Amino acid sequence: xxxxxxxxxxxxxxxxxxxxxxxxxxxxxxxxxxxxxxxxxxxxxxxxxxxxxxxxxxxxxxxxxxxxxxxxxxxxxxxxxxxxxxxxxxxxxxxxxxxxxxxxxxxxxxxxxxxxxxxxxxxxxxxxxxxxxxxxxxxxxxxxxxxxxxxxxxxxxxxxxxxxxxxxxxxxxxxxxxxxxxxxxxxxxxxxxxxxxxxxxxxxxxxxxxxxxxxxxxxxxxxxxxxxxxxxxxxxxxxxxxxxxxxxxxxxxxx
Amino acid sequence: xxxxxxxxxxxxxxxxxxxxxxxxxxxxxxxxxxxxxxxxxxxxxxxxxxxxxxxxxxxxxxxxxxxxxxxxxxxxxxxxxxxxxxxxxxxxxxxxxxxxxxxxxxxxxxxxxxxxxxxxxxxxxxxxxxxxxxxxxxxxxxxxxxxxxxxxxxxxxxxxxxxxxxxxxxxxxxxxxxxxxxxxxxxxxxxxxxxxxxxxxxxxxxxxxxxxxxxxxxxxxxxxxxxxxxxxxxxxxxxxxxxxxxxxxxxxxxxxxxxxxxxxxxxxxxxxxxxxxxxxxxxxxxxxxxxxxxxxxxxxxxxxxxxxxxxxxxxxxxxxxxxxxxxxxxxxxxxxxxxxxxxxxxxxxxxxxxxxxxxxxxxxxxxxxxxxxxxxxxxxxxxxxxxxxxxxxxxxxxxxxxx
Numbered sequence: 126x127x128x129x130x131x132x133x134x135x136x137x138x139x140x141x142x143x144x145x146x147x148x149x150x151x152x153x154x155x156x157x158x159x160x161x162x163x164x165x166x167x168x169x170x171x172x173x174x175x176x177x178x179x180x181x182x183x184x185x186x187x188x189x190x191x192x193x194x195x196x197x198x199x200x201x202x203x204x205x206x207x208x209x210x211x212x213x214x215x216x217x218x219x220x221x222x223x224x225x226x227x228x229x230x231x232x233x234x235x236x237x238x239x240x241x242x243x244x245x246x247x248x249x250x251x252x253x254x255x256x257x258x259x260x261x262x263x264x265x266x267x268x269x270x271x272x273x274x275x276x277x278x279x280x281x282x283x284x285x286x287x288x289x290x291x292x293x294x295x296x297x298x299x300x301x302x303x304x305x306x307x308x309x310x311x312x313x314x315x316x317x318x319x320x321x322x323x324x325x326x327x328x329x330x331x332x333x334x335x336x337x338x339x340x341x342x343x344x345x346x347x348x349x350x351x352x353x354x355x356x357x358x359x360x361x362x363x364x365x366x367x368x369x370x371x372x373x374x375x376x377x378x379x380x
Numbered sequence: 381x382x383x384x385x386x387x388x389x390x391x392x393x394x395x396x397x398x399x400x401x402x403x404x405x406x407x408x409x410x411x412x413x414x415x416x417x418x419x420x421x422x423x424x425x426x427x428x429x430x431x432x433x434x435x436x437x438x439x440x441x442x443x444x445x446x447x448x449x450x451x452x453x454x455x456x457x458x459x460x461x462x463x464x465x466x467x468x469x470x471x472x473x474x475x476x477x478x479x480x481x482x483x484x485x486x487x488x489x490x491x492x493x494x495x496x497x498x499x500x501x502x503x504x505x506x507x508x509x510x511x512x513x514x515x516x517x518x519x520x521x522x523x524x525x526x527x528x529x530x531x532x533x534x535x536x537x538x539x540x541x542x543x544x545x546x547x548x549x550x551x552x553x554x555x556x557x558x559x560x561x562x563x564x565x566x567x568x569x570x571x572x573x574x575x576x577x578x579x580x581x582x583x584x585x586x587x588x589x590x591x592x593x594x595x596x597x598x599x600x601x602x603x604x605x606x607x608x609x610x611x612x613x614x615x616x617x618x619x620x621x622x623x624x625x626x627x628x629x630x631x632x633x634x635x636x637x638x639x640x641x642x643x644x645x646x647x648x649x650x651x652x653x654x655x656x657x658x659x660x661x662x663x664x665x666x667x668x669x670x671x672x673x674x675x676x677x678x679x680x681x682x683x684x685x686x687x688x689x690x691x692x693x694x695x696x697x698x699x700x701x702x703x704x705x706x707x708x709x710x711x712x713x714x715x716x717x718x719x720x721x722x723x724x725x726x727x728x729x730x731x732x733x734x735x736x737x738x739x740x741x742x743x744x745x746x747x748x749x750x751x752x753x754x755x756x757x758x759x760x761x762x763x764x765x766x767x768x769x770x771x772x773x774x775x776x777x778x779x780x781x782x783x
Contacts, residue, residue, distance in 0.1 A: 191671040
């Protein structure tokens with residue numbers, strides 16, 4: 126799980142760059158335990174908290190419309206010390222001041238847990254993880270981008286990025302007790318600022334893809350191959366190769 | 381009773397059939413023929429007609445004499461298990477029923493049958509003198525692939541310019557892309573509305589809208605934008621009033637993980653909806669994943685075209701890439717659109733998809749999602765009749781406890 130650690134530093138470099146270029150930055154240090162968080166959030170969270178669709182006319186602000194710019198990154202690490210638990214950083218305008226606007230949206234979620242493994246990283250990355258669990262917040266279905274809406278009702282209740290960050294921390298931590306620390310960064314300042322995340326996002330995606338591939342392999346599938354192993358005519362050849370590798374590994378001939 | 385949705389459906393169908401089966405050169409400009417999707421904004425901006433021969437064949441399987449056309453295609457001597465849409469297209473070609481194009485632009489494609497059609501098109505002797513260009517689509521989806529595919533499309537434009545002796549007006553192309561971006565946003569808006577329970581409108585209108593936008597006589601025109609605006613506005617009203625599809629008591633929502641083909645929508649899917657309240661909220665083709673064309677520079681624009689072509693064209697997305705992407709899309713659709721079940725139609729000619737059946741079944745089993753593999757021919761209802769398909773799906777819903 127240390128494969129992503131280098132990108133935590135890259136994200137900090139992006140933050141530094143934006144800070145140095147004079148962007149408005151707000152940092153919120155929030156309680157990070159699941160028992161404290163819900164009391165501090167002005168909207169409902171949890172299963173079906175937002176059962177409806179937020180229509181165009183009921184939208185207070187839209188985040189990450191692909192035309193405005195959008196990027197989302199989720200990184201997990203076993204080095205919990207790399208993450209500032211409970212820190213939410215906002216670069217750019219907040220929700221209350223953005224009525225009827227379509228803001229660019231970058232979202233970075235950093236997760237730390239000493240016992241988190243690859244399988245859990247994959248589960249946490251599953252699409253629709255947050256889904257309909259935050260009142261007044263709707264994530265639209267567009268793979269590889271994050272595109273969402275905040276309702277007028279939600280905004281009237283005080284929905285802002287501090288609130289969104291808290292809700293995300295609560296939802297992730299309640300879903301997986303192995304998560305020990307979480308930090309969230311939102312960027313809404315400009316499309317080009319959000320674009321700074323693209324390269325990191327691409328690299329993270331490549332590593333995640335490798336993890337997924339390995340997890341499928343454990344189940345007996347090679348997802349780069351158009352066949353599943355049990356129906357492949359060459360299965361016996363692959364099995365032999367695996368046996369040879371195993372025995373060479375035992376003898377210490379390969380790492 | 382004719383409601384607004386029926387009127388929209390009929391307008392789109394008229395325009396769709398008008399192009400694919402009517403005279404193939406609707407505009408005064410040159411006429412290009414291909415074996416699959418091109419980036420349609422390009423011929424529209426260039427002022428020429430583009431005919432996708434695969435689509436022409438697919439539309440043929442929806443005609444009253446479909447069986448005869450399919451059998452004639454088989455008699456041409458192509459491989460017997462070849463997709464029947466392609467067999468009909470082959471028959472149209474070999475029987476000399478197609479208008480001679482001014483250029484041929486083919487591409488290696490997501491589907492072996494479409495590749496075969498491309499080879500037949502390129503080897504068709506009476507058209508040996510026609511200038512041709514073959515694009516190479518990589519089977520990957522990353523920035524380098526989009527850039528590569530974008531360059532291929534740029535070269536295709538250069539080829540069109542060389543053949544016709546006139547230049548592509550890049551400002552016109554930009555204008556067309558602005559309209560197309562607007563239409564994609566409206567299609568995505570309609571897609572969001574389909575998440576409402578009960579489903580507020582005939583879900584197939586999403587597919588109809590996407591086809592109207594890309595494959596009809598009026599493609600990318602303001603008429604399509606107007607059509608989509610009405611669709612979204614009417615459906616927003618339905619959502620606000622918490623109304624579902626007229627005459628349907630929604631009990632089950634399911635994903636049909638393939639093309640709907642030429643007969644399923646009007647037969648088995650319509651019956652399931654009406655008789656059992658089982659609504660097919662999504663098929664793979666209507667799952668829109670379009671990102672807007674980046675208009676910041678010519679290079680960015682073509683790279684966007686490359687991305688749209690490789691990853692956001694529904695059948696390319698479904699078949700050109702990894703099993704992981706295929707499975708993730710299923711999970712996302714099931715979660716976002718509250719699907720109770722996944723149906724894998726397993727169209728007999730979709731060998732790429734069919735090689736994934738076991739993986740999808742295992743994944744659905746692991747996640748507790750009921751999953752049925754049908755094994756139909758989406759273009760030829762003689763292979764498995766609509767009644768048999770209906771009975772199998774009804775039984776599946778019953779034994780899964782959904783009915």
